[in-house]
Amino acid sequence: MNQIQNVCVYSASSTKIAPAYFATAEELGRLLAIRGINLINGAGSIGLMAATSNAALAAGGTVTGVIPRFMVEQGWNHTGLTRLVETETMHERKQLMAEMSDGVIALPGGCGTMEELLEIITWKQLGLYLKPIVILNVNGFYNPLLEMLQQAIDENFMRREHGSIWQVATTAEEAIELLYTTPWWNTEVRKFAAI
Numbered sequence: 001m002n003q004i005q006n007v008c009v010y011s012a013s014s015t016k017i018a019p020a021y022f023a024t025a026e027e028l029g030r031l032l033a034i035r036g037i038n039l040i041n042g043a044g045s046i047g048l049m050a051a052t053s054n055a056a057l058a059a060g061g062t063v064t065g066v067i068p069r070f071m072v073e074q075g076w077n078h079t080g081l082t083r084l085v086e087t088e089t090m091h092e093r094k095q096l097m098a099e100m101s102d103g104v105i106a107l108p109g110g111c112g113t114m115e116e117l118l119e120i121i122t123w124k125q126l127g128l129y130l131k132p133i134v135i136l137n138v139n140g141f142y143n144p145l146l147e148m149l150q151q152a153i154d155e156n157f158m159r160r161e162h163g164s165i166w167q168v169a170t171t172a173e174e175a176i177e178l179l180y181t182t183p184w185w186n187t188e189v190r191k192f193a194a195i
Contacts, residue, residue: 001180001181002102002103002131002132002179002180002181002182002184003102004035004037004102004103004176004179004180005036005037005038005102006037006038006040006064006100006101006102007032007037007038007039007040007101007102007103007104007105007176007179008040008041008097008098008100008101008103008104008105009028009039009040009041009049009052009104009105009106009107010041010042010104010105010106010107010109010113010116010117011025011041011047011048011049011052011106011107011108011109011113012047012048012049012107012108012109012110012113013042013044013046013047013048013049013109013112014046014047014048014109014110015046015047017047017048017108018139020138020139021048021107021108021138021139021141022048022051024107024136024138024171024172025048025051025052025055025107026051026052026054026055027055027171027172027173028052028055028105028107028136028172028175028176029051029052029053029054029055029056029057029058029059029061030055030056030058030059030061031172031173031176032056032061032176033055033056033057033058033059033060033061033062034059034061035176036061037061037176038061038062038063038064038082039052039053039056039061039062039063039064040063040064040065040066040097040100040101041053041063041064041065041066041097042065042066042067042093042097043065043066043067043071043077043078043081043084043085044065044067044076044077044078045075045076045077045078045079048107048108048109049078050078052107053065053078053080053081054080057080057081057082062082062083063078063081063082063083064081064082064083064084064085064100065077065078065081065083065084065085066085066087066093066096066097066100067084067085067086067087067093068086068087068088068089068090068092068093069086069087069088072086094116094119098120098123098129101131102131102179103131103132103133103134103179103182104117104120104131104132104133104134105134105136105169105175105176105179106133106134106135106136106142107136107138108136108138108139108141108142114145117133117135120133121133121165121166124165124185125158125162125165127185127186127187127188129185130184130185130186130187131184131185132167132178132179132182132184133165133166133167134166134167134168134169134175134178134179134182135166135167135168135169136169136170136171136172136175137168137169137170138170142168146168149163149166150163165185167182
């Protein structure tokens with residue numbers, strides 16, 4: 001079983017999405033708090049980011065938000081988090097969130113969320129991130145992306161072995177369990193990083 005103390009959660013900042021997505025985000029925040037796992041996210045004050053943070057805090061958990069200074073200057077940051085870390089750039093934000101985490105869970109989201117998810121998958125493919133990556137596929141949201149990744153494997157843009165870089169969950173509870181049970185990636189993967 002992996003030691004999980006800090007989990008990075010990627011998620012949407014949109015407020016106009018279906019209630020089912022908010023329900024899962026809130027359940028994830030609550031379960032992380034119950035397990036004593038610190039939530040790390042992008043410190044957003046709205047959308048699924050805020051829902052996950054608020055649920056974790058309400059359940060007695062802790063939340064570390066990492067956000068670029070320009071977003072703070074726009075007033076986009078959640079002001080009630082346990083800890084707020086300001087960075088100079090988006091790149092620094094993503095790197096710090098990854099470095100601080102013992103695993104990643106991706107809730108549904110737009111371009112920013114998908115970009116974060118694909119970047120951390122790429123880092124793992126290159127042996128730069130060895131920890132579990134879980135795609136929380138609420139309502140089949142990620143089905144098209146998962147199909148695209150499978151097509152990339154089928155057409156030899158990626159190796160078969162790369163299909164185990166990520167795990168897929170349909171509930172918050174399952175996502176957390178996968179963090180504990182997914183074996184760490186091995187830096188030996190660099191030997192088959194190229195096709």
